Amino acid sequence: MIVASLTAGGFALAVGPGASGAPGTAPAPDFSLTVSPARLVIQPGRIGDPQRFRVVNGGRSPVDIVVTRASFTADADGNVIYDQDAPHSAAGWLHVSPTAFRLGPGERRRVTVRVDPPAEPENGEHRAALLFTAPAGPGTGNIRLNRAIGTPVYVTVPGPVDTSVRVGGLRASDFAISGPVEFGATVENVGTVRRDFFGREGLKVEVNGREIPFPDFTVLRGTSRDVTVRWTDPPLMCVCHAKVSVTGSDGTSSRSATVVVFPLHLFVMLLSVSGAFYLLALWARRRCQARLLGIVREARDPD
Missing domain, CATH: 2.60.40.10 (Immunoglobulins)
Structure with missing residues (x-):
């Protein structure tokens, strides 16, 4: 399963297919992390209900996971931009448990999210992202990358909704x-x-x-x-x-x-072909006229 991901702020994409034990399939990679659902939509009547994500380690190595909240928006091309000052943020409303855990190869874990909006929130939908991050482990290289999957969370508070x-x-x-x-x-x-x-x-x-x-x-x-x-x-x-x-x-x-x-190239080609035929016909006509003139002259002057 491929999970849609949001990545920014120094996080690298870390999405891969789940492991499969079926004969003839490729072996599981060292690192493969999936999070479902890929996005969470919470309607007004469900704000008080706990929401759950499933995190699965489909790789061959254990992985440590840290769950954080982030505000985000998007640019005109749809690229996600993480910005702590992004408008309509619900990052401060989300309470996550657990926020850190370890998954062995093939293990899975449920992460619970509860929403606690302020007493008088602005009408409409608010959004945040949960980042499931596998921090870079110790190594000898100069460059180490955190690997993360981002899942958007959309929360609509009770009240009027405008879909304009x-x-x-x-x-x-x-x-x-x-x-x-x-x-x-x-x-x-x-x-x-x-x-x-x-x-x-x-x-x-x-x-x-x-x-x-x-x-x-x-x-x-x-x-x-x-x-x-x-x-x-x-x-x-x-x-x-x-x-x-x-x-x-x-x-x-x-x-x-x-x-x-309008097929201008075909029109130009047609003109070219028509012109070629016209020139060929003109040449044939003149050649025929020349032959006829020769025959007439021979008839007038047989000697």
């Missing part, structure tokens, strides 16, 4: 000679909870009666995401009208763009 989002723009080339045609969109979250654009609820660009889905992505509260998709099979020629729409608490936000697809 806006499309900041739809980008596309004005002219293309063929596919693929790339579309780019900026989605801004102006509500109070994150927005997941997954599967059937994903973002799509409507063009020429078709829907082209963007890859799955999440827009955190108070952030924007830039996403792109390629239209791999546009028609040979068209004036294509594209549109992207998103719907939230404040209604629907849309942006549109127009792309002209």
Whole structure:
């Protein structure tokens, strides 16, 4: 199993497949750590319930684990940025037990998380990350890396929820000679909870009666995401009208763009071939005329 990870602040990615004892499979690596669930979403009615993560050592060596809390946000490309001053943080609300433990090869451990929000928290969703870190052991090298898996935790407090989002723009080339045609969109979250654009609820660009889905992505509260998709099979020629729409608490936000697809290279090739045929026909005509003139002259002057 591959676990989605958040890494930053000096932590290196440490994700690997679980060990398998089936015949013919590759042996387990020295280090393999998995944490599930990959992310935790806590709804208002579940804030008082203890939440649990499962940590599994799928490697061949024992590993020491330290669990810490961190505030985070994300940039326009979706990269996670750990920042202790990140807005809408729930890092101070989380209480983790245990915070440090050792796992032998093949062992697993449950880690319990309890949420204790302040008496009057701001409405909407708050977030934090739990970092499951395997500190670098002693060694003789000059460089040692901590290995870590990050799991986001989203906590929505009781109260009104605003799911408003806006499309900041739809980008596309004005002219293309063929596919693929790339579309780019900026989605801004102006509500109070994150927005997941997954599967059937994903973002799509409507063009020429078709829907082209963007890859799955999440827009955190108070952030924007830039996403792109390629239209791999546009028609040979068209004036294509594209549109992207998103719907939230404040209604629907849309942006549109127009792309002209014209096979200029084929047109140039057709002109070249037509020109070649024209020159060939002209040459054949002149040659035929010359032969006819020769025959006429011979007929007039047989001697």
